[in-house]
Amino acid sequence: MATARVPLEELPVGRLTALAQRLGPIIGITNASGGLNSDVAARVLTSQGAFYVKGMRTDHPRVWTQAREASINSLVAESAGPGLRWREVADGWDLNVFDAIDGHHADYRPGSVDLPLVARLLTHLSTVQADEGLELRLAEQRLGSYAESASDLDHFRGNTLCHTDLNNENVIVADGRARLVDWAWATRGAAWLDAAYWVIWLIAAGRHRPFAAERTARRVPAFRNAPDAAVTAFAVANANLWAEITAGESDPWTARVDAAAQAWLRHRRDL
Known part of the structure; x- marks a missing residue:
C-alpha cells in the first residue's frame, strides 16, 4: 500500500524546530522521489552535516515500522546500514533521523562492479544475530500462507537478522561499500x-537469467550452503506471494518482480 508523500517543509512547525535544534539550522531539503512507504522521506543538509529523515503520522497503520527500524539499528549501523541519530514521537508524527549515505543505488546488471560489494554485505549480514528481546516478525510467519507445505516453513527458521527487501534502491554504494537502507521489514530467519531475496531482484532489476542470478548469490556462503530443497521451497513461496500481489491489476514494477519470481521457480522446477 503506497503512502502519499508529504514534503518535509509541511511538517508541523514544532517538528521542524526540533529538527533544527537537534541537527543545526537547516540549509537545504531534498524530498525523496523514490519509495512510497513513508509519509516523509527527505535528505536534510544542516550546519552539522547531512541526514535522512523518515517519518509517519502516528495514526498510520504501519507506523510500527518506525520503531522496528530504530530497534534494530544498533545491529546494522555503519557495518550494514546508516546510523540512527535521533528518534522522537510528537505533534502527531513519528520521525527517525539517520546519518545520510551519499552514494548511488546498486547496479544489479550482469558484470556490475557493485555485485561483489553487495555479496560482501550479505555475507556479513548472514552472521548478524537478532537480539533475543527484539520484536520481529518470523520468516516462517511471513511466508506461512505461501509455502507449498507446512514442513517447508522449517527451512526458513533461524535467528539471523534479515532485511528481506533487496530492491536495488535499498542498496546504497559509497566509498567502496554497499549498505542497506529501509529496514522497516526486518525479520528473524x-x-x-x-541472498535468496537477492536472486529475485537480480532477475527483476538486473536482467540476469535465473541460473546466473543464483550463481551470483552463491558468492554468499550461507546461500551456497543452503539445501536445494530449502531454496526451492523459498522460490515456491515467493512465486505464490507475488502472484497474489499482482492478481487483478498491477503496476509495471510489481509485474516485473512477479515475472522474476515465476521465472526463478520454473528454473528450480527444471533442476
Missing part, C-alpha cells in the same frame, strides 16, 4: 534468506 535463516542466514541465507537475504
Whole structure:
C-alpha cells in the first residue's frame, strides 16, 4: 500500500524546530522521489552535516515500522546500514533521523562492479544475530500462507537478522561499500534468506537469467550452503506471494518482480 508523500517543509512547525535544534539550522531539503512507504522521506543538509529523515503520522497503520527500524539499528549501523541519530514521537508524527549515505543505488546488471560489494554485505549480514528481546516478525510467519507445505516453513527458521527487501534502491554504494537502507521489514530467519531475496531482484532489476542470478548469490556462503530443497521451497513461496500481489491489476514494477519470481521457480522446477 503506497503512502502519499508529504514534503518535509509541511511538517508541523514544532517538528521542524526540533529538527533544527537537534541537527543545526537547516540549509537545504531534498524530498525523496523514490519509495512510497513513508509519509516523509527527505535528505536534510544542516550546519552539522547531512541526514535522512523518515517519518509517519502516528495514526498510520504501519507506523510500527518506525520503531522496528530504530530497534534494530544498533545491529546494522555503519557495518550494514546508516546510523540512527535521533528518534522522537510528537505533534502527531513519528520521525527517525539517520546519518545520510551519499552514494548511488546498486547496479544489479550482469558484470556490475557493485555485485561483489553487495555479496560482501550479505555475507556479513548472514552472521548478524537478532537480539533475543527484539520484536520481529518470523520468516516462517511471513511466508506461512505461501509455502507449498507446512514442513517447508522449517527451512526458513533461524535467528539471523534479515532485511528481506533487496530492491536495488535499498542498496546504497559509497566509498567502496554497499549498505542497506529501509529496514522497516526486518525479520528473524535463516542466514541465507537475504541472498535468496537477492536472486529475485537480480532477475527483476538486473536482467540476469535465473541460473546466473543464483550463481551470483552463491558468492554468499550461507546461500551456497543452503539445501536445494530449502531454496526451492523459498522460490515456491515467493512465486505464490507475488502472484497474489499482482492478481487483478498491477503496476509495471510489481509485474516485473512477479515475472522474476515465476521465472526463478520454473528454473528450480527444471533442476
